[in-house]
Amino acid sequence: MVNLKNLKLLTGNEAIAQGAYEAGVKIAAAYPGTPSTEILENISKYKEIYCQWSVNEKVAMEFASGSSIAGARTLVAMKHVGLNVAADPFMTLSYTGINGGLVIVFADDPGMHSSQNEQDNRYYSKFSKIPMLEPSDSQEAKDFVKEALNMSEKFDTPVIIRTTTRISHSRSMVRVGERCNSKSGSYKKNCQKYVMIPAYGMQRHRVLLERWEKLTKFSENSELNKTYNPPDISLDGNVGIITSGISYQYVREVFTNTPILKLSITSPVAKRTVKEFAKGKKLLIIIEELEPFLEEQIKEANLGIKIIGKEYFPQFGELSLEILEDLYDEIFGTSLFKAISSGNTNSGNIKPEGNVKAPDPGSIPQRPPVLCAGCPHRPVFYILKKLKTVVMGDIGCYTLSVLPPLSSLDSCLCMGAGIGQALGMEKADPELKGRIVSVIGDSTFFHSGITPLIDSVYNKSSGLIIILDNRTTAMTGRQVNPGIGKTLMGETTFEEKPEVIARAAGIKNVKVVNPYNLIFLEKTIKEELGKQELSVIVSRQKCVLLDRTKSSERVYIDVVECAECGLCLKFGCPAIEYRNNEYTINELLCTNCKVCIDICKKGAIKVGDK
Amino acid sequence: MKDNNISCNKSCGKKVDFEYHQRKWRKLIDDGSVLSVLLAGVGGQGILLTSKVLSEAAMLDGLDVKVSEVHGMAQRGGSVVGSVRMGKRVYSPVAGKADFIISLEKLEALRYINKLKEDGFIILSDVEIYPISVYSGDISYPEDINPEIESITFNYIVVKAVEIAKRLNEARAANTILLGCLSNFIPISYKCWIESIKKNVPHDAVDVNLKAFEEGKRIIN
Numbered sequence: 001m002v003n004l005k006n007l008k009l010l011t012g013n014e015a016i017a018q019g020a021y022e023a024g025v026k027i028a029a030a031y032p033g034t035p036s037t038e039i040l041e042n043i044s045k046y047k048e049i050y051c052q053w054s055v056n057e058k059v060a061m062e063f064a065s066g067s068s069i070a071g072a073r074t075l076v077a078m079k080h081v082g083l084n085v086a087a088d089p090f091m092t093l094s095y096t097g098i099n100g101g102l103v104i105v106f107a108d109d110p111g112m113h114s115s116q117n118e119q120d121n122r123y124y125s126k127f128s129k130i131p132m133l134e135p136s137d138s139q140e141a142k143d144f145v146k147e148a149l150n151m152s153e154k155f156d157t158p159v160i161i162r163t164t165t166r167i168s169h170s171r172s173m174v175r176v177g178e179r180c181n182s183k184s185g186s187y188k189k190n191c192q193k194y195v196m197i198p199a200y201g202m203q204r205h206r207v208l209l210e211r212w213e214k215l216t217k218f219s220e221n222s223e224l225n226k227t228y229n230p231p232d233i234s235l236d237g238n239v240g241i242i243t244s245g246i247s248y249q250y251v252r253e254v255f256t257n258t259p260i261l262k263l264s265i266t267s268p269v270a271k272r273t274v275k276e277f278a279k280g281k282k283l284l285i286i287i288e289e290l291e292p293f294l295e296e297q298i299k300e301a302n303l304g305i306k307i308i309g310k311e312y313f314p315q316f317g318e319l320s321l322e323i324l325e326d327l328y329d330e331i332f333g334t335s336l337f338k339a340i341s342s343g344n345t346n347s348g349n350i351k352p353e354g355n356v357k358a359p360d361p362g363s364i365p366q367r368p369p370v371l372c373a374g375c376p377h378r379p380v381f382y383i384l385k386k387l388k389t390v391v392m393g394d395i396g397c398y399t400l401s402v403l404p405p406l407s408s409l410d411s412c413l414c415m416g417a418g419i420g421q422a423l424g425m426e427k428a429d430p431e432l433k434g435r436i437v438s439v440i441g442d443s444t445f446f447h448s449g450i451t452p453l454i455d456s457v458y459n460k461s462s463g464l465i466i467i468l469d470n471r472t473t474a475m476t477g478r479q480v481n482p483g484i485g486k487t488l489m490g491e492t493t494f495e496e497k498p499e500v501i502a503r504a505a506g507i508k509n510v511k512v513v514n515p516y517n518l519i520f521l522e523k524t525i526k527e528e529l530g531k532q533e534l535s536v537i538v539s540r541q542k543c544v545l546l547d548r549t550k551s552s553e554r555v556y557i558d559v560v561e562c563a564e565c566g567l568c569l570k571f572g573c574p575a576i577e578y579r580n581n582e583y584t585i586n587e588l589l590c591t592n593c594k595v596c597i598d599i600c601k602k603g604a605i606k607v608g609d610k
Numbered sequence: 611m612k613d614n615n616i617s618c619n620k621s622c623g624k625k626v627d628f629e630y631h632q633r634k635w636r637k638l639i640d641d642g643s644v645l646s647v648l649l650a651g652v653g654g655q656g657i658l659l660t661s662k663v664l665s666e667a668a669m670l671d672g673l674d675v676k677v678s679e680v681h682g683m684a685q686r687g688g689s690v691v692g693s694v695r696m697g698k699r700v701y702s703p704v705a706g707k708a709d710f711i712i713s714l715e716k717l718e719a720l721r722y723i724n725k726l727k728e729d730g731f732i733i734l735s736d737v738e739i740y741p742i743s744v745y746s747g748d749i750s751y752p753e754d755i756n757p758e759i760e761s762i763t764f765n766y767i768v769v770k771a772v773e774i775a776k777r778l779n780e781a782r783a784a785n786t787i788l789l790g791c792l793s794n795f796i797p798i799s800y801k802c803w804i805e806s807i808k809k810n811v812p813h814d815a816v817d818v819n820l821k822a823f824e825e826g827k828r829i830i831n
Contacts, residue, residue, distance in 0.1 A: 001671065002671070004670065009675060035681060170676060170679065170703035170704070171675070171676065173669065173674065246703075250702050253701040321706030366689075367721075367743070370688070397686065404742075477681070577745075
């Protein structure tokens, strides 16, 4: 057995938190979002760092900017689509620059493990001219935090660390170290730098362009961009691969005899480094997930040799060892490489047909994620489906209500979208009046539901907004939010109430219901749908994953009284099972919410002793 | 010898030569090969902890290790797959084809068996969890999965891990029984396994998990 000493097996997110600790970060903020959530959760373990869940990513970005202006080393984290929310402050932060080092982490989700799209956020770096580092394992994820902060302070710019799900949620070995105490700067008034009126903004834009030039030179001289020359390149020395991030790991494993340029600073692209790497080679392969971000820029450099990329890879989803193994065979097993070796790069059709692996069609029953047994969202969607409403949804666990048997969602676009969408539909089609409902979770409501709520009052909506308050930010792993009365650091704070906010916004019809009371829930929804003015229902019951109290009761189906109608299965609770022609309740899964008792019309679902 | 806690393939009837597998893998790893274990199951079954015990055991034995995990939707009862890879130097955290698959549920074993290498082994917990689609759609849970698996590979071992764990009064120790079974194949020393279990399972569950590991280890010998 080896002594591991300071070696730890960390996820990329844990490593970034450790990196923040070691680099002397003093302030950190985020809004939870998979796959970035655990960065702040882990930072909260270090008492030396003040950290907070901000109400949304835009506020987190603005908070981070303020903290940096006041001189503290600062980290802000979010998922890829979170940056869309924060894009407004982000785009002008590149103009103002920083005071204390500022690192912005965003975590992309190729393959959409837990997201509504798989946008490639690398373009945000090129768009804003904020430089970007991409780690390829947890050690780099940790180290790059310090590198990013040093770059930030050297060039007076925020610096991006971009991860993907496979970096954030993979474990690899990390050598951990001690915290270095960053020297805190102090705030100095400088309105020409921080007040972006057009006159000052124009000056800062020039500063930004000059800075980008300097950053390009820095990137070209940086040892973070590494060339790997295998010991035996006789086989495929004519070929070179340029890659970054997780793709680098796949490349190292598959292309064992090919020279590789691994870019760690992927923006600005170190074009001189690329040129030097290309010298003497006949073919460059650019291997990257999602968009041809590096490929486009490397092709712009006019290297005079053949460059291939996206015509060989899917532009969607993740890369994998299998995809690269196929590519390897394609290149070294076929005419492509032979043609290039003989200097005849134009011969043959090099575009492979159908090399993208189709997913298994699967005769195997799918197992999508489902709302948990006892989930307080389920009764609401059961009733909404029963009443044949049009349901404009939002982002959270409740998005899962789109799947059968609940099948009740009509839309899910982005955080906070449902309320505004519902208003738009109501205005466009008066026939929909009395049938349109928007649903939004508690954390999502605080994130971006309040402004469209006010908009609905202002523009005289007659719809129904249901706030699904399960007392937590559930989907990302149960984080606290403004409605809970606790901060990320565990302090007690004011407990915001959605119903109070709704009343303050001018809504007269505001009701709070317990969704476990199915009869009352249905009655309330019917009443509010029938009204000619805007209504809000707060459906309040805590998430079943928060804590499970053991009950002495059990809910069961009386086989004698069961009419075998199957209605209880339409509720979609994982605890209600149908096996061997018998309807039963799985005691291990059942949380005793007892809602199914009201679903059964025969009264066959009963409560008994354990 | 056939134990009534397992039902397994024909090759198992003539007893798997674990020492051969240990020797084979020790040599392969010395020569630079990477050993890949795929862990499949349903969200909430404890894949994260299981992969942590396995990966830290390998790390304590001086191997380079990478682990791929699934977070976020994992707790919502969906199909979940992760991988643990070990060797002198590991690059990709995500396995391509796997040398071993540990499946905590039978249908998930079927779902991921196309990821098994031709000479790979699958260790399967004898548990059926019906996906909700079975109740609402036309699809049914496959009647008997074992023959289907057998039509693909003879290298499979079905372990009644939950039953054994229940006898130990801790159903949640079932995954450790599967790890005990796996430990017969792969060259991680016994004391590293024990240390990793002690380090990673909840404090009050260490003893029962150590027992579970032993149960799994002796189950097919």
